[in-house]
Amino acid sequence: MFLMNKKILLLFSAMLLLSGCRMIVLKMYGIKNPEVENEKHILKKAHK
Numbered sequence: 001m002f003l004m005n006k007k008i009l010l011l012f013s014a015m016l017l018l019s020g021c022r023m024i025v026l027k028m029y030g031i032k033n034p035e036v037e038n039e040k041h042i043l044k045k046a047h048k
Contacts, residue, residue, distance in 0.1 A: 016024070
């Protein structure tokens, strides 16, 4: 039984990593509609 649970956990974590967890992380932090940032805005934040 323990071995089966371990295999399921490994399979789930591999699927999560291969599918890309960007959307999961965004949902975790509560970001619903992330804005696309342009170069000007990024440089403005970098200089602060």
